[in-house]
Amino acid sequence: MLSFYKFIAIREKIMKATFFMCAFFSLFSLLLIMLYLFMNGIPFISKIGFSNFVFGTLWAPLSDVASYGIFNMIIATLYVTALSTLFGGTLGVFTAIALYKFIPKKFVRIISQLINLLAGIPSVIYGLFGMRFVVPFVRDYISNNGVGYGIFSTSLVLGIMILPTIVSISLDSLNSVSSKFYEGALALGATKEIAVFKIMVPAAKSGIFASIILGTGRALGETMAVIMIIGGSPQFPSSIFESVRTLTSNIAMGANELSGDALSALIASGVILFAFSLMLNISFSLIESKKKEN
Amino acid sequence: MLSSQKRIKTHYSSLKVFSLISVIISLIALVGIIAFVIINGINNVTYDFLFGKYDNTPSIYPALIGTLNLILISLVVAAPIGIFSAVFLTEYTNLNSIFMKIIRVSIETLAGIPSIVYGLFGYLIFVVSFNWGYSLLGGGLTLAIMILPVIVRSTEESLLSVPNELREGSYALGASKVRTIFKVVIPCASSGIITSLILAIGRVLSESAVLILTIGMVVNKVPETFLSAGTSLALDIYYFGSYGYPNEAAATAFVLLILVLLINLLAYAVGKFLKKGGNYSENNY
Numbered sequence: 001m002l003s004f005y006k007f008i009a010i011r012e013k014i015m016k017a018t019f020f021m022c023a024f025f026s027l028f029s030l031l032l033i034m035l036y037l038f039m040n041g042i043p044f045i046s047k048i049g050f051s052n053f054v055f056g057t058l059w060a061p062l063s064d065v066a067s068y069g070i071f072n073m074i075i076a077t078l079y080v081t082a083l084s085t086l087f088g089g090t091l092g093v094f095t096a097i098a099l100y101k102f103i104p105k106k107f108v109r110i111i112s113q114l115i116n117l118l119a120g121i122p123s124v125i126y127g128l129f130g131m132r133f134v135v136p137f138v139r140d141y142i143s144n145n146g147v148g149y150g151i152f153s154t155s156l157v158l159g160i161m162i163l164p165t166i167v168s169i170s171l172d173s174l175n176s177v178s179s180k181f182y183e184g185a186l187a188l189g190a191t192k193e194i195a196v197f198k199i200m201v202p203a204a205k206s207g208i209f210a211s212i213i214l215g216t217g218r219a220l221g222e223t224m225a226v227i228m229i230i231g232g233s234p235q236f237p238s239s240i241f242e243s244v245r246t247l248t249s250n251i252a253m254g255a256n257e258l259s260g261d262a263l264s265a266l267i268a269s270g271v272i273l274f275a276f277s278l279m280l281n282i283s284f285s286l287i288e289s290k291k292k293e294n
Numbered sequence: 295m296l297s298s299q300k301r302i303k304t305h306y307s308s309l310k311v312f313s314l315i316s317v318i319i320s321l322i323a324l325v326g327i328i329a330f331v332i333i334n335g336i337n338n339v340t341y342d343f344l345f346g347k348y349d350n351t352p353s354i355y356p357a358l359i360g361t362l363n364l365i366l367i368s369l370v371v372a373a374p375i376g377i378f379s380a381v382f383l384t385e386y387t388n389l390n391s392i393f394m395k396i397i398r399v400s401i402e403t404l405a406g407i408p409s410i411v412y413g414l415f416g417y418l419i420f421v422v423s424f425n426w427g428y429s430l431l432g433g434g435l436t437l438a439i440m441i442l443p444v445i446v447r448s449t450e451e452s453l454l455s456v457p458n459e460l461r462e463g464s465y466a467l468g469a470s471k472v473r474t475i476f477k478v479v480i481p482c483a484s485s486g487i488i489t490s491l492i493l494a495i496g497r498v499l500s501e502s503a504v505l506i507l508t509i510g511m512v513v514n515k516v517p518e519t520f521l522s523a524g525t526s527l528a529l530d531i532y533y534f535g536s537y538g539y540p541n542e543a544a545a546t547a548f549v550l551l552i553l554v555l556l557i558n559l560l561a562y563a564v565g566k567f568l569k570k571g572g573n574y575s576e577n578n579y
Contacts, residue, residue, distance in 0.1 A: 008470050015472040019386060022378035023397050026446065029439045030400040033407070033415045040418065094316035102310055103317065111321065118324045120554050122500030124528045125547045128535045129327045132334070132544075160323045167320070193306035221408025223503035224532055248410045248503070255417055255507050270414045274407065281406035 034274075041271035044264035053268060059234040059245075061254070061262035068265040072236045074272070076244040077220065079151050079237050080158065080230070084219040087159030089212045092166030096208075099167070100174045101196050112171065119164035127228035130157035135229060143241040149231030151240040157225055162215035169214060173207020174200060210287045217280040221273070223248040247273050328551070335548025338541045344549070348514040352534065352542045354549065356516045360430060360509065360524035363517060365498050367434025368441055373491055375438075376445030377480075383446070384453040385475055405443035412440050413507035420508060428510025428523035436504050441494040448493065452486020453479060485565055492561040499554055502528035527553070 045053050048068060056069020099108050134157055139148030177200055185195035201208070231243025232253065245253075251266050251273075258266060346353040379397070387394040413436070420432030456479050464474040480487070505511075510523035513533050517524035525533070527550045534543035 012470055012472050015475075016382075016386060019378050019382035022375045023382035024379075025375050026379060026404055026442055027397055027400040029442070030404055032419075033411070033439075036415055036418050037411070091316050091320055094313040095320045098310075098313035098317045102314060111317070115320075115324065117555065117558055118327075120496055120500070120558055121327065122502065122528050122531075122550060122554065124500075124502045124531045124535075125331060125551060126327065128531055128543055128547050129330050131535055132540060133326075133330055160327070163320055163324070191303060191306065193310045194302070197306050197309050217406060221410065223408070223410040223413075224506070224528075228532065228535060248408060251410050251414060252503060252506055255414060267414060267418070270411050274411055277406055277408055277411075278403065281403060284406075285402060 037267060037271050037274060040264055041268035044261065044268045045271070053265070054272070057236060059250070061258055061265060066261065068261070070247065070250070070265075070269050070272070072234055073245050073247050073250050073269070076151065076230075076237045077246040077248070077273075077276075079240065079244075080154050080226070080246055081216060081220045083151065083155035083240065084158035084162065085212060085216045087155055088162040088166055088215055088219070091159065092163045092211070092215065093170050093208055095163070096167045096170035096174060097196060097201060099171055100200070101192065112168065115164045115167050119168070123161060123222055123225045124228070126157050126161045127225035130154070130225060130229040138241075145239070145241050147231070147241055147243060149229060149243045151230070151237055151242065151244060154226055154229045155240075157229055158219045158222055161222065161225060162218050165218060166211045166215045169211030170204070170208045173204040173211070176207070177203045206287050206291050210284055210291070213280055213284045213287070217277055217284070220280065221248065221277055223252050227252050331544065331547045331551050334541070334544035335546075335551075338545035339548055343542070343545060348516075352513070352539055354527060354530055354542075354546050356513060357525045357527045357530040357546070359516050361499065361526045363430045363520065363524065364434045364437060364505070364509075364526055365495055367431060367520065368437040368498050369491065369494065371435060371438035372441050372445055372494065376442050376490075376494075377449050377487060379442075380446050380449035380453055381475055381480070384450055385471070385479065401443045401446055404439065405447075409440065409501060409503040410507075412436055413504040416504060416508040426521060428508065428512070429521045430509055430517055430524045431520040433505050433509035433524075433526075434520075436508050437498050437501060440501070440504065441497050444494050444497055445490050448490035449483070449487050452483040452490070455486070456482045485567075489561045489565045492557055492564065496554060496557040496561075499550065499557065500528060502526070502532055505529050506532070 053068060053070060054074065055071050056067060057071045058067040058069045059072065060067045099112060103111070130153060134153045135148035137148075138150075138153045138156070139146060142152070143150075181199050181203055182195050185199045186192070190198070226246055227249040230246060230249055232245050232249065233243045234245045234250065235242070237244045247269050251270055254266050255263065342351060343353055344358070345355050348356060383394060383397060416432055416436030420426050420435065421428060424432070426432050460478050460482060461474055464478045465471075469477065505526050506529060509525065509529070511525050511529050511533055512523045513525045513530055515522075515524075527546060531543050531546045531550065534540070534546060
């Protein structure tokens with residue numbers, strides 16, 4: 001009988017240790033990823049110099065005098081991210097507002113289900129859509145230099161891609177504002193529009209902001225849709241209709257072919273990308289934790 | 295006075311009109327993508343394209359096999375680890391312990407890492423360090439780390455929604471903690487856990503940036519073992535799209551879209567069905 005209890009006690013201990021190991025695994029993987037990136041990236045950055053790397057404007061890893069400046073790609077990344085956040089954010093937030101009060105409830109359910117479904121569409125399908133539909137359209141009707149590939153087309157497609165995220169989180173945060181505010185505003189004589197735009201939207205602003213940050217993060221990290229539309233020349237983006245290259249597409253295009261210092265340069269740009277997305281994550285969690293305090 | 299009031303009213307009404315226009319634009323854009331895929335893809339899907347040999351005409355059979363392998367590998371690794379870590383986080387630690395906070399931060403960070411960085415990591419560790427070359431196993435393991443946050447977070451949520459009375463009842467009957475977890479807590483949360491696994495499968499289906507650096511994009515050969523290089527459906531779309539097979543790209547996109555929709559429907563149905571007929575429903579309390 002005693003041995004039976006002992007068996008149970010040992011089983012409890014073993015299982016607890018197993019659960020602990022599993023929980024520890026995420027921390028372990030994160031550390032491993034950082035170790036691999038930093039171990040390969042940081043020495044390279046210090047070898048060629050941080051400012052030569054980040055502010056260098058020539059990316060020519062295969063030429064005789066190799067040069068590894070990623071400044072153009074950082075600027076292109078910022079351009080694409082900002083522009084797609086502008087497109088997707090504006091459209092998404094206003095869509096969420098309309099779904100919140102201005103559209104009959106029976107349509108809202110259908111529309112928001114549709115939008116949720118669209119959040120699951122693989123990014124490479126967005127890329128294909130961009131390549132076969134948006135790029136020719138921009139080339140023929142919008143672009144001023146006859147080039148369809150580039151920042152503008154990419155941002156349009158990424159804007160659509162991040163739309164579902166922004167709509168659903170903004171709508172959630174609008175819905176979580178107490179309806180007493182709305183009723184109070186109406187009781188004080190505000191019209192429906194004023195109550196929504198002046199009372200409810202400001203009350204939900206931290207959630208809306210969080211949704212935009214999340215969308216920005218997705219646009220920043222997107223790779224496949226981008227390589228299919230951005231064009232890919234590593235030059236300075238002097239116009240939004242120019243074919244350029246972002247950090248992510250640079251990594252995807254080069255990692256299989258490059259080796260040695262050039263591969264280290266890609267890993268180092270992965271480190272830079274990692275740092276960017278970490279900043280976005282931290283600001284997202286700060287907003288979330290502030291929201292919880294309130 | 296009156297005119298300024300009127301001006302304010304028109305200002306906000308125009309905002310309302312703008313928001314209605316936004317809905318229409320969003321819907322056109324989103325429905326447009328689906329319509330684009332269906333219209334271009336549906337006529338190019340043939341039996342040979344789906345299951346034929348990749349000899350002279352392109353076929354996505356290698357990609358179907360590759361995708362299945364990737365789903366299998368990543369789930370076999372990530373499902374137990376993800377579910378067990380959720381169990382540890384909900385059943386063994388309290389919400390404010392430091393360990394819990396560290397794990398939570400690392401899960402959030404993992405969830406926010408761009409997929410190309412995962413791809414780079416997978417390339418460095420599996421292709422270069424382990425010297426496996428391009429392999430489905432390397433891609434699947436990288437994907438496993440990537441879907442871990444999805445599984446942990448939603449499993450944790452469904453474990454937390456199991457009421458404490460059930461655990462206490464089980465203890466009162468003399469069950470040990472581990473027995474309670476396996477016989478009471480996990481079965482009660484099963485619908486949420488299964489939904490999280492289905493969503494993880496959806497993530498594997500749609501991922502391509504990781505795979506382009508880890509599994510090699512060999513589109514014309516059916517992978518023989520886990521260590522062979524291969525391709526996936528999403529990667530095939532990129533390949534066909536970029537290398538001059540627009541019809542094949544659209545057809546593959548159609549197939550992938552259908553699969554993703556089915557996965558979503560399945561997740562929805564599981565959530566609904568198991569909640570209704572499952573062991574535990576909130577109405578009982």
